[in-house]
Amino acid sequence: MLRECESVREENHVSSNLTCDDNLMLRWNKPPADFLKCNIDAAVHQKEESISIGRDARMRPAIIFIIFLFLSWVTSSKGWGSNSRDSYVRDACSVTKYQDLCVHSLSSFSRTAGRSPGKWARAGVSVTIGEAKSVTQYLNKLNKYGLMRGGRNRIAFSDCIENFQDTIDNLHKSLGVLKNLDATNFDTQMGDVITWTSTALTDEDTCLDGFEDQSPPKQVILMLQKRVTGVTYITSNALALVNKLASIGLESLTN
16 A cells, blocks of 8 residues: 555655645645545555454454463373373382383383282383393303303303393293282182292393302303393392282282
């Protein structure tokens, strides 16, 4: 609209320093139709622009407030879910000896395990199986590259491999029973699981015993002892979770 006004001024050789009304009165002593339309359109445009700016200014605080409420709701919802899941795993791990390790190794099960002692026991045994297999693979690599061929180390190493194979077998049996608990045989089943998990822990400790008298220990033996010790901690935690399940009894089957 304003451009049209300027065009009309230029076409009629009107001074840009004067308003439309001033120029019209100087040239024709009355406003032509084009100049009337120019002034009216310009006034309407300015009014509409003023209304639009005012409306935007009034709406802006409301929009910002709505966005703030939405972001607050999203943040609080995520925080609540995270805190809730964190409380599940910490509550479950409260009965274990190595609680920080327990929380770290089992936190991914919080959503599915919730407050179920049975699910936490299965999670504990399942994670232990994975760690025991990892150590077994490490032992097999040491054996493959012949790093344990010398004297007493070779004998201790051979015993350790056998012990870990027994550990994995016992843990697999435990997990199989935990997945199929029933009210009729619950006590017997849990007795078997406790026995197998305890035996797995004993086998791991026996593996460490074979290297204790080696002096001075080689770097590879130190690494082996570190890996095995880590598994014994996780197995101990799994056994604690199994014992908790057994102590709760049949009530755990409803969770």
